[in-house]
Amino acid sequence: MINNFARIYQLAKEKGPGKLVVLAPEDREFMNAVKIARHEGYVEPIFIGNLAKMQTAADELDFNIDQIKRISCVDPQEIADYGIGMLFKKETELVSKGQIPTSYIYRAVIKEEQKKGVKNNISVASLLEVPGCDHLVAVTDVGVNIAPDYEAKVEIIKDAVFLMNLLGYEFPQVVMLSANRDYGPTLQSYLDAQRLREEFGDGSGGFEIRPEHSVAEIFDSGKASLPHIFLAPDLDTGNIMAKLNYVIPVKRCAVLLSSAGPVAIPSRSDFTESIVRDMALGVVLADRIKEKNRTE
Amino acid sequence: MMLNYLCSKFRPQGGKPKVVLAPAKDNILVDVLFKAVELDICRPVIVGNSDLLAGVAQKYGPAVSDLELIEQAGDFESIKLAVKMIKDNQADILMQGDTNRKDFLNLVLDPGKGLARKNSYSYISLLMSPKDNRFTMITDTFIHTLPNLQEKNVIIENALKLALLLKIDRPKVAVLAAIEKVNPRISSTVDAAILSKMSERKQFGDAVVEGPLDIDCATSREAAARKKLDSIVPGDVDIYVVPNVESGYAFSQMLAFVGKMPHAGVLAGTAKPVVVNVPFIGFNEKVAEIAISAMLL
Numbered sequence: 001m002i003n004n005f006a007r008i009y010q011l012a013k014e015k016g017p018g019k020l021v022v023l024a025p026e027d028r029e030f031m032n033a034v035k036i037a038r039h040e041g042y043v044e045p046i047f048i049g050n051l052a053k054m055q056t057a058a059d060e061l062d063f064n065i066d067q068i069k070r071i072s073c074v075d076p077q078e079i080a081d082y083g084i085g086m087l088f089k090k091e092t093e094l095v096s097k098g099q100i101p102t103s104y105i106y107r108a109v110i111k112e113e114q115k116k117g118v119k120n121n122i123s124v125a126s127l128l129e130v131p132g133c134d135h136l137v138a139v140t141d142v143g144v145n146i147a148p149d150y151e152a153k154v155e156i157i158k159d160a161v162f163l164m165n166l167l168g169y170e171f172p173q174v175v176m177l178s179a180n181r182d183y184g185p186t187l188q189s190y191l192d193a194q195r196l197r198e199e200f201g202d203g204s205g206g207f208e209i210r211p212e213h214s215v216a217e218i219f220d221s222g223k224a225s226l227p228h229i230f231l232a233p234d235l236d237t238g239n240i241m242a243k244l245n246y247v248i249p250v251k252r253c254a255v256l257l258s259s260a261g262p263v264a265i266p267s268r269s270d271f272t273e274s275i276v277r278d279m280a281l282g283v284v285l286a287d288r289i290k291e292k293n294r295t296e
Numbered sequence: 297m298m299l300n301y302l303c304s305k306f307r308p309q310g311g312k313p314k315v316v317l318a319p320a321k322d323n324i325l326v327d328v329l330f331k332a333v334e335l336d337i338c339r340p341v342i343v344g345n346s347d348l349l350a351g352v353a354q355k356y357g358p359a360v361s362d363l364e365l366i367e368q369a370g371d372f373e374s375i376k377l378a379v380k381m382i383k384d385n386q387a388d389i390l391m392q393g394d395t396n397r398k399d400f401l402n403l404v405l406d407p408g409k410g411l412a413r414k415n416s417y418s419y420i421s422l423l424m425s426p427k428d429n430r431f432t433m434i435t436d437t438f439i440h441t442l443p444n445l446q447e448k449n450v451i452i453e454n455a456l457k458l459a460l461l462l463k464i465d466r467p468k469v470a471v472l473a474a475i476e477k478v479n480p481r482i483s484s485t486v487d488a489a490i491l492s493k494m495s496e497r498k499q500f501g502d503a504v505v506e507g508p509l510d511i512d513c514a515t516s517r518e519a520a521a522r523k524k525l526d527s528i529v530p531g532d533v534d535i536y537v538v539p540n541v542e543s544g545y546a547f548s549q550m551l552a553f554v555g556k557m558p559h560a561g562v563l564a565g566t567a568k569p570v571v572v573n574v575p576f577i578g579f580n581e582k583v584a585e586i587a588i589s590a591m592l593l
Contacts, residue, residue: 029522130554146474146481146482177542177545177546178542178545179541179542179544179545181397181438181541182396182397182398183397183398183401183438183439184439184441185441187441187541187542189542214545214546214549215545215546215549215550215553215554216545216549216552216553216575216576218553219549219553219576220575220576224553232542232546233542234540234542234543235474235482236472236473236474236484236538236539236540236542236543237540237542237543237546238474239474239510239511240472240511240538240543240546240547240550241546241547241550243510243511243512243515244511244515244547244550244551244554244555245512246512246515246516246519246531247515247551247555248550248551248554248555249555250554267512267519268522268523269512269513269516269518269519269520269522269523270519270522271518271522
């Protein structure tokens with residue numbers, strides 16, 4: 001079981017370099033992340049984007065990119081389609097977002113998934129390292145589904161369970177966040193949680209459902225042990241849960257696990273350290289997927 | 297920490313207010329009230345059954361000269377009596393005792409019989425950063441499930457009133473949404489943009505309301521700059537307005553429990569202050585809630 005980010009870096013180094021397509025590493029933070037990830041031996045990158053902008057960013061960092069394959073493309077949707085297409089054609093092991101809005105990447109992944117016909121819904125999970133917690137904590141969905149209905153929530157949990165399985169968590173615990181109060185109407189998020197409990201409470205989904213529905217309840221139970229997965233009721237909540245690293249001492253990375261492999265999803269506001277972590281996680285996940293496919 | 301700070305900085309105007317605890321039962325809330333009395337924040341009025349009152353008189357009678365005990369059986373009747381006392385100006389602040397919160401709030405927030413006008417109240421989680429003793433508010437974390445624009449307007453007004461009492465100068469308000477760009481498909485971003493425009497037109501006075509902001513932009517000036525967002529609010533927020541109650545719970549509880557920040561709650565916008573018994577609040581912070589209510593008078 002991988003229980004901290006130090007272990008992720010170690011494994012990325014051991015198993016790397018993974019073949020990585022970077023979508024528009026056109027600013028300093030993204031380019032610097034590629035430079036470091038390559039230097040550490042995590043990745044062997046291919047760039048897609050505006051050649052001039054990428055060159056300028058690299059020059060600023062004294063990063064010689066002559067030996068790196070670069071594909072010229074300026075339209076964000078074309079960049080995303082091309083890179084994600086390579087992932088689905090197995091021409092790369094993983095993809096990382098650079099300086100383009102994530103929605104283009106989601107669109108590209110959904111298009112490929114529909115062609116392939118395996119997955120109906122995609123989601124992005126954030127992985128948190130929380131001080132004092134002896135395992136990593138996934139928060140999902142933090143990217144795609146604005147207000148997922150019950151069926152979408154089932155898909156989102158499955159994605160997160162698969163992610164945690166790959167990281168060595170065989171039977172992850174899930175807390176379905178809500179805000180059930182003894183005031184006002186019963187929340188849809190609570191009703192959905194009850195339905196999930198009815199359907200999967202027996203463990204048939206490959207995960208355990210915890211009784212709590214909020215962080216306070218977890219700490220109030222005395223054990224204060226965080227679950228392995230937090231299911232957010234909506235995108236607003238997922239985002240807030242996942243991105244508190246500027247106010248409390250948590251570290252974070254994020255990934256979209258497509259059926260063809262991982263797509264690292266740094267936020268456009270993220271800095272180098274965090275982007276490197278996203279890439280390292282992607283490398284480890286790609287390796288574990290390969291391993292899994294080989295043994296099955 | 298929060299309590300010490302409040303006691304050192306703020307004193308209620310005029311005489312000490314009367315806090316009526318109803319229904320009082322033999323539990324920690326009685327001790328909370330008497331701690332506030334000991335700190336000179338308020339005068340106590342206890343509504344409860346005769347057995348309990350005898351116990352309270354025995355325990356606190358010798359030390360508290362202006363102790364008022366009112367005998368009343370039954371939770372519902374006790375609350376009704378306490379509300380009437382407040383309406384008749386026989387007491388100033390209502391404190392929820394050990395009783396079902398739903399029944400309590402339904403009675404207290406009843407537009408005719410209660411202590412609040414319709415659509416006037418909201419709930420504010422108040423946290424204090426251990427680093428610099430700075431207050432942070434997150435709202436609405438209890439009353440509104442999914443506030444609309446009009447309700448968010450009230451939520452902000454209520455928070456700004458509290459900010460004024462806490463002597464927060466030119467409060468900075470972040471209206472949170474999933475993304476920092478206005479997306480017509482995501483109503484939280486649209487509402488935030490309108491509130492932000494209202495602020496620009498000085499409809500919130502001195503306060504600066506900014507939105508939509510996603511949480512990373514709201515909490516970090518550098519992150520906001522990376523997203524080319526030019527504003528004085530990011531990284532310096534006094535009041536966070538959350539899009540729904542679930543995100544309010546998640547945000548405030550992560551700060552309180554993972555971030556280990558002292559935290560209390562305030563029902564704001566009622567005609568007279570009401571201290572609601574919300575779970576997961578520490579003893580001293582419950583006392584702090586009484587102190588804040590006294591300030592709200």
